[in-house]
Amino acid sequence: MLEKIDLSKKMSKNECKDLMERLTPQLSLLQREMPKRGVPVMIVFEGFGSSGKGTMINELIQPMDPRGFKVFTIQRPTREEAMHPYLWRFWTKLPENGRIHIFDRSWYTKIVEDRAEGRRNREKTENCYNNILDFEKELTQSGMLIIKFFLHISRKEQKKRFKVLESAEETRWRVTEDDWKHNRDYDEWLKAFEEMIQKTDTDFGSWTIIEATDREYAKAKILSKVVEIFGAWLSEAERKAKAEALSEEETQKIFGASVLDAVDLSRSLSKTVYKKKLKELQGRMELLHSEIYRQRIPVVIGFEGWDAGGKGGAIRRLTQTMDPRGYEVVPTAAPNDF
Incomplete structure (x- = not known):
């Protein structure tokens, strides 16, 4: 699947600028509407090393009110976090109603890493992804909106970006031996990422693949998708509110008494x-x-x-x-x- 994606997609700077002039005010307005509806939002960024996750997060938050969001960079778990169940540290980072939490890597990172490095077999991986699906389903059923982006680049593009970072003294530290190993093992990481997407692309938490070779194209696609999802969610919420605006008398007339009304409260024991x-x-x-x-x-x-x-x-x-x-x-x- 991932190997068939066209990573050569581009957008001119002028075209991107014109689109941003339309998208940024829309995103700013929609973000201000979300707290009024009390909806919590989690936006996840996953992808290859140097695919531009940090850059794209920065582009996304520029039109937003900084009081309404928080960005988390997920590193290796602390000693305390490692003593708890795996998803515990993500439960502690859930946004309040009306807030947006953005994740630079997430609950998927450790599983993909272990899979690519051969430290986790298929059965254990399946169990982990089932736990994640339960986690996401429970959150969305409680009213959470989850948006997931996967930033995709080729092995050649990743290598090129590593070399650019290494060429400047101030950014050289950002490229480690592990990064170069990941580039050499690119095919294994590709398989692990593809498995992640196939196992966890659902109606309540679908993945959007971002062709991240061209910065303008990636930025435009991400902002467009967020505007689209926010707009659709608000429209659906408004539709549901109108549809559910029935009085208690009307509800009982249409659907009958509640399940509690059918309970026999006269039952007893000697x-x-x-x-x-x-x-x-x-x-x-x-x-x-x-x-x-x-x-x-x-x-x-x-x-x-x-x-x-x-x-x-x-x-x-x-x-x-x-x-x-x-x-x-x-x-x-x-x-x-x-």
């Missing part, structure tokens, strides 16, 4: 039966908790319900025979404005 079942189940819970702890299986149990619905009492009965060293009760209050 005290004798209740005490017998409670003792049996608590004994079973004690054994299961011990086994869960032994196997180091993480478990989260969520309680929701009306005020005074009995959540606290249910939690006390559940944990009564459990070892207190193996669980924690976390009360969650309503979220604040921050």
Whole structure:
């Protein structure tokens, strides 16, 4: 797939300038609209070394209000980060509603690197990509907008850019022996990137391939895509808001009562039966908790319900025979404005 992409695409500076004069005010306006809708946005940049990720991120943010975005450069995990599950450090970087977070490399980087260097087999890679798909799907279902760009250049172009960087004293440090090794192993990296795109190009997180040989062309395509996606999202949000603007009475008339209305709240147990079942189940819970702890299986149990619905009492009965060293009760209050 990637080897068939035409990397010779170009755009003249005048043509790019004319397009930017139309795109930049649109992007600026759309960015100001996103916080009003409360939508969080994550924009991911992946690609070959020296494909221009930093340059393109800089071009993208120029029309934006700097108070509305943050750029993250993803390096190797710190010691603390390495002690947590792989995606933990990306969960901690999620944008608030109305904010835009831009990633120079992302949760894909480590997997692609390990794959290209032969440190991860196909089965482990498959599991990692499945975890990432779950991560992205959960975020988008919660209202997150995810935009993913892959910047593509040829082996020849990458080598040329490395040499240009090395020719100047002030930029020589940016090219390492690892960079030259990646260029020599370009075909392996190409396969790893292609696998990444094939496994994770979805309706909720599709990839846009950027032919990054020509700077003007790459810049124009990236800004055009962001404007297109922002505009489409806002239009769809407005359409949904109008379609969903039904009163509670109209909703019940059209769709019937809610699932909660169908719950039989008259069901009960006698005290004798209740005490017998409670003792049996608590004994079973004690054994299961011990086994869960032994196997180091993480478990989260969520309680929701009306005020005074009995959540606290249910939690006390559940944990009564459990070892207190193996669980924690976390009360969650309503979220604040921050």
